[in-house]
Amino acid sequence: MDFNFTEEQGMIRDSLSRLIREKYDFETRVGVVKSDSGWRPEMWAQLAELGLLMAPFSEEDGGLGGGPVDVMIVMQEFGKGLVLEPFVPSVVCGGGFLKHGGTAAQKEEHLTAIMSADSTFAFAYAEPRGRYNLADLETTAKKDGSGYVLNGHKAVVIAAPWANKLIVTARTGGGRRDADGISVFIVDKAAKGVSTRDYPTVDGRRAAEVYFDNVSVGADALIGEADNGLGLIERVVDEATAAVCAEAAGVMGVAHAMTVEYSRQRKQFGTPIGKFQVLQHRMVDMFMEHEQSISMTYMATLKLGEDEVTRKKAASAAKVRIGQAGRFVGQQAIQIHGGMGMTEELAVGHYFKRLTMIDSEFGNVDHHLRRYTTLSAGEAKLAAE
Amino acid sequence: MNLDFSPEEIAFRDEVRTFIDKSYPKELFGFGGREDLSREQYLAWHKVLAKKGWSTPSWPTEHGGTGWTSTQRYIWSEENARVDAIMPLPFGVAMVAPVIYTFGSDEQKARFLPKIQSGEEWWCQGYSEPGAGSDLAAVKTTAVRDGDDYIINGQKTWTTLAQHADWGFFLCRTDPKAEKRQQGISFILIDMKTPGIEVRPIITIDGSHEVNETWLTDVRVPVENRVGEENMGWTYAKFLLAHERSGIAGVARSKRGIEKLRAIAANEVIDGKPLSEDASFASKVSQLEIDLTALEFTELRTLAGEAQGKGPGPESSILKVKGTEIQQRLTELTLEAVGHYGAPYLRGRPADGSNTYDVGPDYAPHAAPMYLNMRKTSIYGGSNEIQRNIITKMILGL
Ligand SMILES: Cc1cc2nc3c(=O)[nH]c(=O)nc-3n(C[C@H](O)[C@H](O)[C@H](O)COP(=O)(O)OP(=O)(O)OC[C@H]3O[C@@H](n4cnc5c(N)ncnc54)[C@H](O)[C@@H]3O)c2cc1C
Numbered sequence: 001m002d003f004n005f006t007e008e009q010g011m012i013r014d015s016l017s018r019l020i021r022e023k024y025d026f027e028t029r030v031g032v033v034k035s036d037s038g039w040r041p042e043m044w045a046q047l048a049e050l051g052l053l054m055a056p057f058s059e060e061d062g063g064l065g066g067g068p069v070d071v072m073i074v075m076q077e078f079g080k081g082l083v084l085e086p087f088v089p090s091v092v093c094g095g096g097f098l099k100h101g102g103t104a105a106q107k108e109e110h111l112t113a114i115m116s117a118d119s120t121f122a123f124a125y126a127e128p129r130g131r132y133n134l135a136d137l138e139t140t141a142k143k144d145g146s147g148y149v150l151n152g153h154k155a156v157v158i159a160a161p162w163a164n165k166l167i168v169t170a171r172t173g174g175g176r177r178d179a180d181g182i183s184v185f186i187v188d189k190a191a192k193g194v195s196t197r198d199y200p201t202v203d204g205r206r207a208a209e210v211y212f213d214n215v216s217v218g219a220d221a222l223i224g225e226a227d228n229g230l231g232l233i234e235r236v237v238d239e240a241t242a243a244v245c246a247e248a249a250g251v252m253g254v255a256h257a258m259t260v261e262y263s264r265q266r267k268q269f270g271t272p273i274g275k276f277q278v279l280q281h282r283m284v285d286m287f288m289e290h291e292q293s294i295s296m297t298y299m300a301t302l303k304l305g306e307d308e309v310t311r312k313k314a315a316s317a318a319k320v321r322i323g324q325a326g327r328f329v330g331q332q333a334i335q336i337h338g339g340m341g342m343t344e345e346l347a348v349g350h351y352f353k354r355l356t357m358i359d360s361e362f363g364n365v366d367h368h369l370r371r372y373t374t375l376s377a378g379e380a381k382l383a384a385e
Numbered sequence: 386m387n388l389d390f391s392p393e394e395i396a397f398r399d400e401v402r403t404f405i406d407k408s409y410p411k412e413l414f415g416f417g418g419r420e421d422l423s424r425e426q427y428l429a430w431h432k433v434l435a436k437k438g439w440s441t442p443s444w445p446t447e448h449g450g451t452g453w454t455s456t457q458r459y460i461w462s463e464e465n466a467r468v469d470a471i472m473p474l475p476f477g478v479a480m481v482a483p484v485i486y487t488f489g490s491d492e493q494k495a496r497f498l499p500k501i502q503s504g505e506e507w508w509c510q511g512y513s514e515p516g517a518g519s520d521l522a523a524v525k526t527t528a529v530r531d532g533d534d535y536i537i538n539g540q541k542t543w544t545t546l547a548q549h550a551d552w553g554f555f556l557c558r559t560d561p562k563a564e565k566r567q568q569g570i571s572f573i574l575i576d577m578k579t580p581g582i583e584v585r586p587i588i589t590i591d592g593s594h595e596v597n598e599t600w601l602t603d604v605r606v607p608v609e610n611r612v613g614e615e616n617m618g619w620t621y622a623k624f625l626l627a628h629e630r631s632g633i634a635g636v637a638r639s640k641r642g643i644e645k646l647r648a649i650a651a652n653e654v655i656d657g658k659p660l661s662e663d664a665s666f667a668s669k670v671s672q673l674e675i676d677l678t679a680l681e682f683t684e685l686r687t688l689a690g691e692a693q694g695k696g697p698g699p700e701s702s703i704l705k706v707k708g709t710e711i712q713q714r715l716t717e718l719t720l721e722a723v724g725h726y727g728a729p730y731l732r733g734r735p736a737d738g739s740n741t742y743d744v745g746p747d748y749a750p751h752a753a754p755m756y757l758n759m760r761k762t763s764i765y766g767g768s769n770e771i772q773r774n775i776i777t778k779m780i781l782g783l
Contacts, residue, residue: 126725128726128745129654130654131653131654131655131656131660131724131725132724133655133656136656136657155725155726155745156725156726156728156729156745158728176657177656177657197743197744199729199730199731199744200729200730201728201729201730202727202728202729202730202753202754202757203728207728207729209744267516268518268519268520268523269519269520270520276770278770278773279770327717331760334590334760334764335760335763335764335768335769338518338519338764338768339513339518339542339543339596339761339764339765341760341764342589342590342596342760342761342764343587343588343589343590344588344589344590344592345587345588349589349590349757350590352590352757352760353590353757356720356753356756356757357727357728357753360720360721360724360725360727360728364721364724366663366665366666366721369665370665
């Protein structure tokens with residue numbers, strides 16, 4: 001057992017945290033959020049130059065040979081700085097599908113572009129009536145010659161306004177919510193028949209509704225096996241879940257530190273409010289929630305490579321615990337800041353907003369608790385047989 | 386003891402219901418509690434009620450109260466919550482008015498009460514300052530006598546909706562040398578158009594403009610605008626805070642909120658079934674409703690006590706703490722219910738002022754802003770920590 005980072009991983013963390021310190025201060029971020037595009041492509045390119053977008057890919061695929069732990073390190077730093085750029089949609093999801101399911105040609109074409117930031121991917125999986133069930137798909141892809149024709153509506157596709165490529169999950173067979181009959185496609189956002197309705201999100205990012213109206217794609221757009229995509233989707237989503245858990249841990253750490261610091265500075269009744277025992281204990285509880293979130297992030301990250309049930313349970317357990325912790329830490333950070341916590345001007349409110357939104361990404365607490373319960377029941381049944 | 390309405394009370398309920406159904410502005414159905422209302426929207430129902438003589442039910446009848454019993458007032462708030470009405474704001478009707486009719490001069494009563502009742506004059510509350518939040522007695526804004534005027538200097542903050550206000554009630558220090566800090570404060574009514582007042586917006590995390598900084602520089606206010614005695618303002622301020630707290634439970638509104646939440650959950654789909662049929666979600670809603678019932682009966686007990694002449698006491702702190710926790714929980718569950726569509730930030734749109742959006746279901750875009758906005762409720766009106774301190778001291782005697 002070893003919870004230490006390698007030298008390379010330490011370097012990734014240090015260079016990223018330096019970049020964020022120098023170029024991602026709160027005021028700068030506020031300006032970027034308000035700008036027309038809502039992000040900085042040049043920052044994205046700079047992250048690529050640092051090699052960050054290559055970190056989780058094997059050397060064979062042209063990456064740096066890292067893996068989930070590298071993603072975890074990056075995402076914790078992203079969380080601390082509330083970084084907007086689409087590491088999870090493009091690198092973890094887009095890159096993840098290619099890494100686990102792409103052909104050599106697809107990797108050659110797309111993975112290289114993801115790593116260099118020449119391509120930016122968004123992951124279009126959610127649907128208006130599908131909630132967090134990855135198999136509940138109304139979007140269809142019908143076989144058409146050697147290719148497919150896509151029709152459907154994807155909801156709240158994070159980073160779609162910034163992306164030039166989309167990963168799209170669609171039904172190629174089976175009934176709605178069947179595990180079989182699901183396929184995954186790469187679709188050019190500029191393809192004929194793709195339209196988007198872009199908007200900002202509550203936590204300062206950008207997303208879009210994406211509509212597919214008879215969008216034709218070639219056979220080479222299919223990632224992985226036709227009709228058999230759910231396993232691949234679940235794997236990538238578990239990786240993305242671990243990544244946003246790491247991000248949440250980073251966000252919580254800063255929200256907690258800001259709160260402790262504020263309680264030192266803020267005086268009422270002639271004393272720093274941090275001297276009130278009820279607030280001290282509250283901040284201790286926040287601290288414990290944060291520590292457990294880090295632990296769960298490590299746990300889930302380290303189990304991403306294990307067998308399917310172990311991996312799924314680990315990702316769900318982490319997401320449950322971190323969803324709960326994030327809510328508590330975020331709410332109490334605001335509470336202890338008093339009126340100041342309610343202001344858009346102070347950074348702490350933005351950390352709270354990010355924590356709030358992370359809960360609904362890749363399934364909220366209820367969803368993952370249910371999934372964990374189902375998986376456990378399945379194991380118990382197997383053991384009994 | 387019984388819980389039944391008398392035939393008279395049932396007749397009253399029917400009268401109220403008919404009146405509301407007929408007179409409540411249709412375009413504002415379901416807008417109560419929204420964080421992005423215009424001045425006109427805030428005042429629309431108030432003005433209708435004023436014409437009917439129902440804008441200030443809780444006032445003594447000689448000043449224009451309706452003389453309703455506590456049961457009638459309970460019915461009144463229930464019926465308004467049914468349409469999610471935008472009720473008259475508390476600052477005039479429920480806060481400054483009781484201070485004026487209890488401690489004010491006859492001139493002040495005649496000058497201010499009618500226009501509070503009619504909704505003609507909008508009031509704001511100038512208590513908090515950057516250095517005086519929970520510790521309100523630390524107010525530093527000074528009022529210095531100059532002939533028949535006070536010259537007022539200082540900074541207030543968190544002044545809710547001061548951007549619309551015609552008048553404000555302010556706590557100012559009139560005796561900086563008083564032995565105890567509480568003894569040197571006066572309660573002063575200020576015309577917000579007086580030169581030297583500057584109101585600057587504070588934008589909150591939900592993106593709305595609800596609070597402000599209010600800067601006062603050499604603001605000249607006639608001494609006759611002081612309510613009650615000089616240096617006795619703390620007494621009036623505390624009297625007012627108790628009134629503020631008792632209205633804060635929001636039982637009727639939360640009941641309506643639960644109904645709305647149930648409607649949302651019935652429309653949301655989880656694995657092909659309505660979310661309302663999902664056992665774990667449904668049980669969370671039930672839990673909330675049970676908590677609300679406990680609050681409701683606690684409030685009814687408190688009201689019964691008040692009807693027997695016990696003023697709002699430290700027990701109202703229970704209503705504040707539990708009421709706000711329930712309001713916050715309601716917004717948490719609503720945000721959970723809307724799933725992915727909690728993320729789009731569409732507030733302020735569509736520009737036509739309608740309630741129809743081109744992204745997701747129409748109930749979704751307000752879920753996250755409301756969740757964020759409602760965090761305020763455990764901070765203002767005496768934070769929930771301060772309420773627990775009050776109960777500790779005043780009830781537990783520790
Ligand atoms: C949306 C909003 C609207 C408002 N509207 C108005 C208005 O119209 N007019 C007006 O005058 N004011 C208004 N307020 C101000 C409100 O009354 C204050 O925010 C409140 O009194 C808390 O003060 P503070 O914000 O300075 O927090 P602080 O007093 O600095 O408190 C910070 C934290 O410390 C805790 N704390 C403080 N003292 C103690 C203690 N002794 N023991 C334990 N914990 C403690 C608090 O509970 C809080 O969690 C509004 C506030 C908000 C957020």
